[in-house]
Amino acid sequence: MTRPRGAAARGVFPAVPAVRAATIRDVAKRAGVSVSTVSRVVSGTGYVNADTRRLVEKAIAELGYVPSASARGLVARRTGTLGLCLPDAGPAAHLREPARTGSGVELITDDGTAPGGPAWGSLYFGEVVRGAEFAAWQAGLSVIVAVARPPEAEARARDLAGRVDGLIVVAGTLPDDVVEHVAHRVPVVLVAGPRPAGGYDHVGVDNARGVQVLVEHLVRAHGIRDVRYVAGRAGTPDDIGRFRGFRAAMRALGLPVPAEPALRGDFSRATGRRLARGLLAEHRGGRSPMPGALVCANDETALGFLDVLTAEGFDVPGDVALTGFDGIDGGRTSSPRLTTVEQPMTGLGRLAVDVLRACLADPRLPRQDLLVPVRVLLRESCGTH
């Protein structure tokens, strides 16, 4: 019975006024004890008489009392919450429409291009959330998930910083000056992207080691010697790291180390197709033999190559082995299935939280820059099986 009798007595009906939530004082009064006793019962600290405790617990249950995190956070100077700031990636156009309700059912002939598919799923940010939430849960912390959407991204980020004990920011989601501003208040961990200049913690994916292990596998296990790297968009940290791994592998294998990628795309499937057509034209013009393997900067690029190669009658991996990077679903269902390096997105989220916790526990610790190890998934496109 939290509904104030006053309202009913006054005949206000059927209006149910917003009842103010019970406070620790209400509980104390109802249990006939002081607020400190209630506090002790709730927090489990200090000694409380068993009978008194029961009395208090009864009052708590009856009133549906829940301690205010605002008040707790104010006195404790910590909120017990971490913030996770994600980029606004993915086709969110269909989200912009007003939410629909009611019984209208759309009948859609899906020719494979229907909009509205899961965008987070394919872009993995959901996985970062999952990993971060789990690590935070282990530490008894909550996570606020925030997507940095252009118009008011800065103001929102500042607001978020006021709500949390630490902030995880995916690289490129916020302007540098905003990151610097909020870093005055809470520790910030940057995720992915380039190693940050300032004094921030950073966690990334071990791009280089992933490609290196993959290339060494191609050469050692499959005896391929003419391995070529198909780059992604120039200047991106991912592309740089992956090409570095490629060169490291070639060096370690005693093979010629290229100064530049054999081909350069932009991470897109369409460009992968275009590059593939160019390669085939050269090959058919007799200007160059087909390489033994194409190591692509990402799965989309590799799938673009696969589209063209199989359409043109080439055997993958017989004529040319093909590998990607990311571990997207399309590479699991292609034929042949795509050998790739899996992006450890849950691992990124978890590690970011762990790094943040370390900084929270002791801010004097030196800033960290950690890489999450990857897994190389060997499937048919490289000749495995």
Place this chain on the structure above:
Amino acid sequence: MTRPRGAAARGVFPAVPAVRAATIRDVAKRAGVSVSTVSRVVSGTGYVNADTRRLVEKAIAELGYVPSASARGLVARRTGTLGLCLPDAGPAAHLREPARTGSGVELITDDGTAPGGPAWGSLYFGEVVRGAEFAAWQAGLSVIVAVARPPEAEARARDLAGRVDGLIVVAGTLPDDVVEHVAHRVPVVLVAGPRPAGGYDHVGVDNARGVQVLVEHLVRAHGIRDVRYVAGRAGTPDDIGRFRGFRAAMRALGLPVPAEPALRGDFSRATGRRLARGLLAEHRGGRSPMPGALVCANDETALGFLDVLTAEGFDVPGDVALTGFDGIDGGRTSSPRLTTVEQPMTGLGRLAVDVLRACLADPRLPRQDLLVPVRVLLRESCGTH
């Protein structure tokens, strides 16, 4: 220079003490104004002299001041945050291991059964998060994502309730008494599952209409008359709603309305296969003709049927049309691709937030029970194209 000179003066080195974040008082002092003026500048309310404003803004930037959400929440009696409570579904075993870092790279021969795939993605909860975050963003609210994990789920839920203005709870994630308890403090919206008994808002998927429209399509567009329903686990709200839609369609079409589903599975692919084998045995025993269409309670079940039917040389949809429900990825990549009803998971998240906001704006509003409309995706397995 937020670092207190005192520490350096005392020769404490290299210890960098945790600097207390700047408060509104620090800003006021630095700008030579009162806290009230700073508050006015930050919140944008009231009149502030342009010069004074500049002074304050300068101090804010220099100190990296960010207002405390705890303090704001305390006085405003609202946190500006919503809570989203999700079930602990999905194989999270690999999350239990400690997070790895360093340069160890695993080489895994992926025979299609490798663990560690995206579990949220396939289970859609990531989509609910996405939809909820978006709707909250539109309303200027934050979202705390919390997975209710068994050991301390109740205590965590109560804690969460203390941090938010409203709670979205996916059906079945919390015991009823916990939901009732926290509902004393904040409005609660239940998502999916059965229509709640108590006075909670509820949003669900329009299971019935989805199946109804699908069945009417099968009959009207493809001329199929012998349509049979393959149920999921008995007693589940989804199964009940979908079978209800099936019956409604048959009734509307003037076809015989079955009292019970023709077959009953449990939403799993394995059981779908088993049921399919049973059906084939009956058919080959001459005991029954093949139906014109099998309307399955979900995609997994339908894919189980598809596995067996195609393996046994049946033509789908030629010999028998097949449909599912959910819109999982497997149905988009199967062959033939599976006609299905798409689960509007982002829509669920959005609608839940909108309902919560309505309740927050006026608690006296009657409780709502809304259904998110679905989309029927016509693909080859029902004979489209």
Place this chain on the structure above:
DNA sequence: TTGTACGCGTTATCAT
């Protein structure tokens, strides 16, 4: 074992 009182950072009210 229990109660009293202060302060956490902010906003709103009132006075200037």
Place this chain on the structure above:
DNA sequence: ATGATAACGCGTACAA
């Protein structure tokens, strides 16, 4: 246009 001050709900010393 600006400043002083009283809440907001809770934890925690300290007193009893």
